[in-house]
Amino acid sequence: MDLPGPIHEILVLFLGFVLLLGGLGLVLLTNPIYSAFSLGLVLVCISLFYFLLNSYFVAVAQLLIYVGAINVLIIFAVMFVNGSEWSKDKNYWTIGDGFTSLVCITIVFSRMTTIPDTSWYGILWTTRSNQIVEQGLINNVQ
């Protein structure tokens, strides 16, 4: 969308913050209904990101299919599974949990150090120039 600059950045930051909280809530909450609803929140936020990226059809398709169908199906499945066994609090932190959390944190940090180093502007300018060439070819054909 062609919003003014600061509104665009504020929306991106706000959606990013909500995505952070939703992701944490999805994994750390013990009740599976809560994690299913936080999945719905994450999917709605990603759909709003698609709106900001000018791909309107994918945004609406994501909203309809992911949130409207898949999330509802997941909530139905959670309701079918018997809810009385989730109240037992067997939520101790095993060695495997700690190991996978270490692996995931190293994945995040290694990506965070490589993402600013790669020159994204070269890749973006090549894709934009391809887009301009495609537009030129389409206009020439028509």
Add this chain to the structure above:
Amino acid sequence: MMFEHVLFLSVYLFSIGIYGLITSRNMVRALICLELILNLVTFSDLFDSRQLKGDIFAIFVIALAAAEAAIGLSILSSIHRNRKSTCINQSNFLNN
């Protein structure tokens, strides 16, 4: 700044999805994290390539994820009907 910020987000949520997929004791949470991973892969791909191919790929993956979620949840419900519990720790199905 905005571009790298969104890439950071997708990497972070991807690692959270993998963490939740590996260390979850009931199958529904594993399926939830699987859907999250699929969604994030399409999001980062559509964010990188701003052509029409990104949109078509995203629609493709959305349809694929819908079919896979339906099949996975039906398998989950049949497992629950047979065994009365959906703990992943008890998955020694081949051990008869």
